[in-house]
Amino acid sequence: MRLSATVQTLKPSATIAAAAKAKELKQKGVTVFEFTLGEPDFITPAHIRDAAKEAMDAGHTHYTPASGIPELKQAICATYQRDYELDYEPNQVVVSNGAKHSIHNVLTALCGPGDEVIIPTPYWVSYSALVELTGATPVLVPTTQESGFCLQPEQFRAAITDRTRLLMLNNPCNPTGAAYPVETLEALANVAVEKQIPVLSDEIYEKLIYEGSEFRSFASFGKDVKDLTIIVSGVSKAYAMTGWRIGWTLAPADLTKTMNNLQSQQTSNPCSVSQYAAIAALNGPQDCVGEMLEEFVKRRTYVLSRLREIPGLSFAEPGGAFYAFFDVSAYFGKPLGENGTLVDNSSDFCTALLEQAHVALVTGDAFGAPGYVRLSFATDLDTIETGLNRLDAFLNP
Numbered sequence: 247m248r249l250s251a252t253v254q255t256l257k258p259s260a261t262i263a264a265a266a267k268a269k270e271l272k273q274k275g276v277t278v279f280e281f282t283l284g285e286p287d288f289i290t291p292a293h294i295r296d297a298a299k300e301a302m303d304a305g306h307t308h309y310t311p312a313s314g315i316p317e318l319k320q321a322i323c324a325t326y327q328r329d330y331e332l333d334y335e336p337n338q339v340v341v342s343n344g345a346k347h348s349i350h351n352v353l354t355a356l357c358g359p360g361d362e363v364i365i366p367t368p369y370w371v372s373y374s375a376l377v378e379l380t381g382a383t384p385v386l387v388p389t390t391q392e393s394g395f396c397l398q399p400e401q402f403r404a405a406i407t408d409r410t411r412l413l414m415l416n417n418p419c420n421p422t423g424a425a426y427p428v429e430t431l432e433a434l435a436n437v438a439v440e441k442q443i444p445v446l447s448d449e450i451y452e453k454l455i456y457e458g459s460e461f462r463s464f465a466s467f468g469k470d471v472k473d474l475t476i477i478v479s480g481v482s483k484a485y486a487m488t489g490w491r492i493g494w495t496l497a498p499a500d501l502t503k504t505m506n507n508l509q510s511q512q513t514s515n516p517c518s519v520s521q522y523a524a525i526a527a528l529n530g531p532q533d534c535v536g537e538m539l540e541e542f543v544k545r546r547t548y549v550l551s552r553l554r555e556i557p558g559l560s561f562a563e564p565g566g567a568f569y570a571f572f573d574v575s576a577y578f579g580k581p582l583g584e585n586g587t588l589v590d591n592s593s594d595f596c597t598a599l600l601e602q603a604h605v606a607l608v609t610g611d612a613f614g615a616p617g618y619v620r621l622s623f624a625t626d627l628d629t630i631e632t633g634l635n636r637l638d639a640f641l642n643p
Contacts, residue, residue, distance in 0.1 A: 252379060260371045260612030264596065268606035279605045279633035281621045284420055284569070286486040288541075290523075291534040294485060297526030298519050310518050312510035313502075314341025314494070318521045321528040322494055330463045332472070334496050340505045341516050341524075345450045345480040345493030350376050351505040352446050352476050352495060353412075357382040361411040366397035367614035368571065370420045370448075374614075382411065386614055391573065394562045395422040399433035403441070412444050415464065418451040421613045421620040422571045423564020425459035435467040438474050446476045450493075451567040453484035453535050454542060459565030465496070473498060483567075484535050485527040490520040542568050545623040545630060552634045556641060568624045571610070574641075575617035583640045592619050603640040605633050 264282040271278050289295075301307075313319075319336035326332040342348040349372070357363060359381035365373050367386045374384040387405050389395045402413065415434070418425045426434075438445050447464035455461045465475040480493030495505065509515075549570050553559050558576035578590045583602040589595045593609040596619060600606050610618030623630055 252381075255378070256375060259375075261608050264606060264608045267597075267600060271600070271604065276604055278600070279629055279636060281623070281625065281630075281633060282606045282608050283624075284483070284567075284622050285488045285624055286483065286538060286568070287625050288486040288538050290486050290490070291527075293530050293534075294487065294523050294526045297530075298523040301519050301522035306518050306522055308518060310515045310521060312513075312515050313506040314339065314516060315518075315521050318525050318528075321525045322496070325528045326463075326477075326496065330466055332463060332465055332496075335499070337499050338496055338502050339494055340497075340502055340509060341492065341494045341521065342509060343493070343513055343516050344482065344491040345448065345478050346372060346376075347491075347513070348478045348480070348493040348495045349373075349414075349446065349448065350379075351508055352478065352497075352501075353377055353380050353382070354508060355501060355504045356444065357411050360409060362407060362409040363411060364402065364405045364413045364443075365614075366395075366401075366415070368395060368419070368421050368610065368618065369414070369614055370416060371612045373414055373416075377414075383409075385410075388614070389424075391560065391562045394427075394565075395419060395424040395571070396426050396430050397434065398430070399437050402434055402437050406437075406441050406443060410441075410443055412446055413438065414446045414448065416448040417464070418454065418459075418461070418564075418566025420451065420567055421569050421608070421610070421615075421618075422562065423567045423569045424562065425455060425461065425565030428460055428462050431462055431464060432467050435464065435471040439470045442474070444474050444476065446478060449477055449479045451483055452479060454539060454568060455566045456543060456546060456564070461566070476501065481524050481527050484538075486538065487520075487523070487527065490517070490523055492516055492520050492524045542623070545625075545627060546570075548627060549621065549623045549630060549634070552638075556638055558641070568622060570621045570623060571613075571615070571618055572621070573618050577641055578617075581643065583643055586643070592617055595619065599637065599640055603636040605636050605640070 268278045319339040323334045357380040361382040363377045377384045465472040477496040481487040561572035587598045593611045596609045608620040
């Protein structure tokens with residue numbers, strides 16, 4: 247069968263590929279210290295699981311409206327009013343099969359061949375691939391460790407052309423953990439309004455913010471900004487619900503209608519039972535979010551303290567999410583591990599680390615950041631401690 251030109255160039259997700267390599271070793275009986283996937287290790291809170299069971303018992307196991315049940319749309323609107331004082335109506339909400347699906351909907355609805363989409367780097371691995379699936383061109387704009395890996399307004403302005411259709415902004419950011427300062431966000435918003443560039447604001451890590459950082463939704467800088475903003479978020483990270491696959495967009499009603507039509511042809515609807523579970527997550531007690539954040543604070547503190555002790559490593563402190571993104575290029579060309587392996591890029595570094603020390607990280611090459619690696623600390627402290635001990639021994643045999 248002849249494959250389409252579009253999918254022939256499509257590469258698998260680097261994070262999933264890294265996890266698959268680790269799984270192969272595990273299947274051979276090797277103990278692997280796994281830091282690849284951005285997935286909380288906590289079980290979904292009990293009141294959310296109970297709501298799913300109740301929904302099944304009540305017979306909510308059939309098709310739903312393509313863009314989500316009215317009750318969940320109302321819960322999403324109420325959440326943004328409660329948490330951010332943002333007013334949205336249910337006809338501005340599309341509930342999708344996870345935030346990745348939401349992003350695909352936005353890009354498919356707005357972009358096509360000849361268009362350009364601005365993406366600050368380092369960036370989440372799927373952004374450029376999803377842009378390319380529409381026929382549009384990703385315009386990658388490098389940020390620096392010195393800036394905290396935050397896109398600067400002058401960079402945004404310089405990247406805009408008459409073909410620019412969208413800015414994709416991730417705050418807090420995967421893979422860097424960067425939480426944008428409010429003043430930087432506002433300056434970016436001013437450029438967006440001036441140049442009339444829509445902004446896809448991926449805010450999936452909005453509840454995972456650490457001391458010294460502050461989260462502001464991109465849509466909160468006034469009506470003109472809100473009218474250009476498409477918020478993408480979901481329940482995966484804050485409520486430990488990655489497998490439930492519920493994400494959403496909040497956007498102007500005309501765009502929402504188009505995405506509703508698109509989704510009706512793609513998937514029919516998001517999982518019915520998961521939608522009822524998401525209502526319980528948003529409307530129920532929020533203590534579980536704070537409790538999980540407390541654990542992430544402990545892990546973050548430990549990881550950063552250990553990385554500071556290893557000579558040659560450098561990083562910008564993550565203000566959100568659950569990632570440490572650090573530069574390992576000082577070790578390129580030096581003997582590593584018991585075998586004295588030499589590497590000259592972060593992909594080979596990660597391969598050697600996995601094969602010899604059985605520690606699984608994700609290469610920065612996949613995120614548009616050569617020389618860096620990503621460690622997800624969404625796992626228990628014992629695993630983190632042992633994994634970092636092995637990393638240290640690998641770097642300094």
